[in-house]
Amino acid sequence: MLVVVVDASIVVKWFVYEEGSDKALEIRDKYISGELKLIAPEIINFEVLNALYYKRLFSEEEIKEIAEALDAFSFELYPLKGGYAKKTVEVAFKNSITIYDSSYISLAIMKNTYMYTADEKLMEKISREYLPYIINFERP
16 A cells, blocks of 8 residues: 655645645545555644635634544654654755645655645745655646
8 A cells, every 4th residue: 555645735625625626635535445545744634724724714613523524534643753853854944944844745755655735835945856755736
């Protein structure tokens, strides 16, 4: 089974239909069917809920239900510590990106896999060294 890192920009598309949602939903469906294993930094639920909150499309009750749904997905989550923390800081500094964004890329590097993202702004900042670890849904 392929293990991949999924970032918040992909998971948000599971709840809000926008460009790239079809591809993001395919990832979700492959996860549910057992074709993929999804892993992420521990911050993913915070980021997804925050993004959905700021979209102002959902009521408080709906956001609470989404929080329960995220918990039910039971992603394998990783705390930022040890070598993973060091790699995250290194990648953030080398690319001038946030520690949050770097944590997803670094997890993919540490697990020798891919990170799925729909964050075009992030892709513009990433050096070639790290591009092999990232699959961007916004690009053709």
